[in-house]
Amino acid sequence: MTHTQIDTLTSWLDEARSAVFFGGAGVSTASGIPDFRSAAGLYASQGRGGRSPEYMLSHECLMNEPAEFFTFHRQNLVHPDAQPNRAHTGLAELERQARMTAVVTQNIDGLHQKAGSQVVHELHGSVQRYYCLGRGHHQFTLEQIPDSPVVPICPDCGAMIRPDVVLYGEMLDDDVVDAAVTAVRQADVLLVGGTSLNVYPAAGLLHYYRGDRLALVNLTETPMDYQADLVIHSPIDEVIGQVCDRLFV
Known part of the structure; x- marks a missing residue:
């Protein structure tokens, strides 16, 4: 990542009033939870x-x-011993500062809520809940x-x-998907991080974004890089950490 990239994302989130974060397994790797597709995943x-x-x-x-x-x-x-990392805590702080309105996650670990985020749309459910x-x-x-x-x-x-x-062979919850679509559609900044964007229908949510501040942060290229207004190939926890260090000094 470059200083210019961090400056741009910091400026976008500083001006945001309805930013939305969409994340995947890479958000929790710094918490010791392997992503699905790595060698240890x-x-x-x-x-x-x-x-x-x-x-x-x-x-x-x-x-x-x-x-x-x-x-x-x-x-x-x-x-059970995993703790929120800088990505989770930074996103929760952005929500507290009224810059971010929602987190949409493919993860099932519950770490966003543990970090303090209040509005979390869990597309694939949570291992913290049972019925x-x-x-x-x-x-x-x-x-x-x-x-x-x-x-x-x-x-x-x-x-x-x-x-x-949501297990293999099951459908996503319609109410959760509808809430996520509404959040993405109304966002003034869409920050996507820690996801390869290869898992559908979740990845299709990006198509509902109407704005011109789409930032993709992932270690490797994604199929949506060409559509983004800002692309950073770095760990999402490091990027959010640097942005929040600048915003909340």
């Missing part, structure tokens, strides 16, 4: 018998092999899910408890 892991991560985290696996599903889920998606498959859909937090038995059972109705995340 989820796609490099496999379930027993060489089964793919896509299957292990699918609706089919949850229904047909729940013990296998929850073992893989706990080992690969739940990171049972019984008629009552009883709600639980991650802390309420015991390590044993492997497949958690609702104490109220005896039904299986599942994570409130």
Whole structure:
């Protein structure tokens, strides 16, 4: 990243009144959570018998092999000791300063809320929330899910408890998508960070942006770089950290 790039983004966010952040797995790598596509990421892991991560985290696996599903889920998606990094805390501060109106995230770790962000649209749900498959859909937090038995059972109705995340083979929540689209459409600055923009339909949200201050921050090129008004190939936590250091001195 260059000083000119940081100066530009700082100026945009300083003037913003309805900025929106759209982020992916790269936002949480500095918190010790591997992204899906790195050598150490989820796609490099496999379930027993060489089964793919896509299957292990699918609706089919949850229904047909729940013990296998929850073992893989706990080992690969739940990171209870992870803490927000400079990207999370900086975005929360931008919201407190009335410059940012929403965070739209593909992540399921809950670190944006832990950092203090109030308006977070979680496209793929959260491992911090669970609900049972019984008629009552009883709600639980991650802390309420015991390590044993492997497949958690609702104490109220005896039904299986599942994570409130979007699994392979499931649709995104329409209300969450609608809220994210509205936020992006109304944004005066759209900051995109830590995402390859290869996962649809989430990546398609960028097409709803109407403004001329689209900033893409990612370690590598994305398919949308050519449409951006500013492109920075650097870690998102470092970029947001430098911007916030200038804004909030």
